[in-house]
Structures are given as structure tokens and as C-alpha cells.
Amino acid sequence: MRGYQMLLAVFLLISLCTMVSTAGEDTLILEVTKISDPKCGKYMQDHTKPVLKIRYVRLLHTASNDDNGDQVSSTKVWCLKKSFVSNILCQPKSNGYNSVEGKYTFECIYNGAPPPSINVFIFAVGTDSQMMSSQIEYRYKEDTMRMFNFLKPENVMAQKFTHNSHLHIRNITYTVNKKPQYVSTQLFVYAQFFSYLTDDNCLNKYPDSLIADHGLYIRKGNEESYTRIYFDPVDAGEKLVKPVII
Numbered sequence: 001m002r003g004y005q006m007l008l009a010v011f012l013l014i015s016l017c018t019m020v021s022t023a024g025e026d027t028l029i030l031e032v033t034k035i036s037d038p039k040c041g042k043y044m045q046d047h048t049k050p051v052l053k054i055r056y057v058r059l060l061h062t063a064s065n066d067d068n069g070d071q072v073s074s075t076k077v078w079c080l081k082k083s084f085v086s087n088i089l090c091q092p093k094s095n096g097y098n099s100v101e102g103k104y105t106f107e108c109i110y111n112g113a114p115p116p117s118i119n120v121f122i123f124a125v126g127t128d129s130q131m132m133s134s135q136i137e138y139r140y141k142e143d144t145m146r147m148f149n150f151l152k153p154e155n156v157m158a159q160k161f162t163h164n165s166h167l168h169i170r171n172i173t174y175t176v177n178k179k180p181q182y183v184s185t186q187l188f189v190y191a192q193f194f195s196y197l198t199d200d201n202c203l204n205k206y207p208d209s210l211i212a213d214h215g216l217y218i219r220k221g222n223e224e225s226y227t228r229i230y231f232d233p234v235d236a237g238e239k240l241v242k243p244v245i246i
Contacts, residue, residue, distance in 0.1 A: 026109070027106065030171070030172055035164075039200075044168060048099045052125050053126055053127065054124070055125065057090040057106060058087060062119060102170075121172070122229070123211070125211055125215055127214050166211065168209060
């Protein structure tokens with residue numbers, strides 16, 4: 001009996017270790033397109049003093065709720081048919097942003113078992129200054145986003161639209177224990193992988209390749225477009241509510 005209890009304790013300890021990643025082991029690096037870029041620079045915000053900032057990122061692995069496992073091409077419909085079985089939260093290391101290089105560095109912690117791959121990203125985008133913004137209509141982490149200070153109606157009404165204030169994510173690199181973690185290039189098939197994703201032309205999927213306002217944005221795998229959503233899945237097993245219908 002004692003041996004059985006010891007074996008069970010060891011099993012539980014191993015399970016716990018596989019479900020929690022200690023800070024500093026897993027790192028997410030995002031590089032944004034700079035104003036010096038010859039193709040897209042004229043549309044970009046000044047990366048040395050950005051108005052829009054990425055506050056945190058979720059790396060997700062999804063499983064189908066359908067028995068037939070049909071693939072759905074639309075991001076909006078696809079999200080409805082999925083639950084997140086793995087949820088990795090990535091938050092900034094210290095300041096988290098290198099304004100010279102236009103590069104974010106995040107520390108990542110597992111919520112749930114380590115995923116076989118990552119096929120969904122959620123980016124939480126906030127601001128440090130007043131801008132012409134829409135209202136907050138989504139669930140998010142206020143302790144990280146800190147948005148309420150910049151959304152007073154009288155201040156928002158006084159702002160003007162600027163064409164060169166977009167955010168574009170150029171490179172995504174995710175490492176586990178200093179080794180590349182792979183990102184799925186397909187929705188349901190995990191045979192093909194990349195150690196990083198890159199998008200060096202913001203016009204390929206324009207306008208969906210650009211982020212122009214605060215909010216939550218979802219991206220599927222290596223697709224170079226972002227769709228606004230209104231629900232931040234905190235725990236593994238949660239499902240997204242239906243995104244805005246355009």
C-alpha cells in the first residue's frame with residue numbers, strides 16, 4: 001500500500017511539473033515593422049514611441065468540438081467550433097519592449113498541459129496615451145491593459161485620425177528552455193512546423209494584416225491577418241464567443 005501511495009505521489013508531481021512552466025524558461029519575442037521599412041514604414045506608428053502596445057499574448061492549442069472534424073476556412077466561424085485545450089499566457093519581461101529594435105520580449109507560463117503545437121494567437125493591444133479609440137467592448141486583463149484612463153468621451157472626441165499609426169507584427173519567435181517551440185501551419189494537421197513565423201510585407205493581407213486600435217485580436221497559425229474578438233479566454237477549456245459580424 002505504501003509503495004502504491006509513493007508511486008501515486010510521484011505521478012502527481014510529474015503531472016504538475018508538465019503543466020506549469022517556470023518563469024524565464026519560455027520566451028516569446030515579437031518584432032514589429034519599423035517606420036524605416038521601405039514597403040510599409042509610411043503606414044506604421046513610430047516604433048521608438050509607439051501609441052499602440054502589445055500588453056500580453058496568448059498561445060493556444062485548439063481541439064474540434066465536431067465529431068466529423070470538418071475544417072472551416074473562416075476565422076469567425078472556426079473560432080465557434082473550437083475549445084482551447086492549452087492556454088499559454090505571455091507577459092512582458094520588466095519593460096518588455098526595446099524601442100530601438102522594435103522588439104517585445106515576453107515570459108510565458110502554461111495554463112494546462114504543454115501543447116503538441118500552437119495554432120492560435122491572441123494579442124491584447126493597449127495604449128499609453130490618448131488616441132481616437134472605440135469603446136471597450138471586450139473581456140480582458142485590466143491589470144495589464146490599463147485602458148480606462150484613455151477612454152473619456154470628451155478626450156476621445158477631440159482626437160484626429162492619423163494614417164500612420166498602425167501596428168504590424170513582423171516576426172514571431174517562441175522558445176521553450178531555449179529551444180524553438182513549433183507553430184502549426186495548418187488547422188488540424190501538425191506534421192509541418194516552423195520555429196518562427198515571419199511577415200515582411202504588411203500589404204499582403206491589407207487591411208487585415210494591420211492593427212489600428214486597442215483591443216483583442218486573434219490570428220490562426222501562420223496566417224498574416226488579425227480578427228477582432230471580444231472575449232479573452234483565461235483558462236484552458238474555454239470557448240470563444242462569436243466575433244463581430246462584418
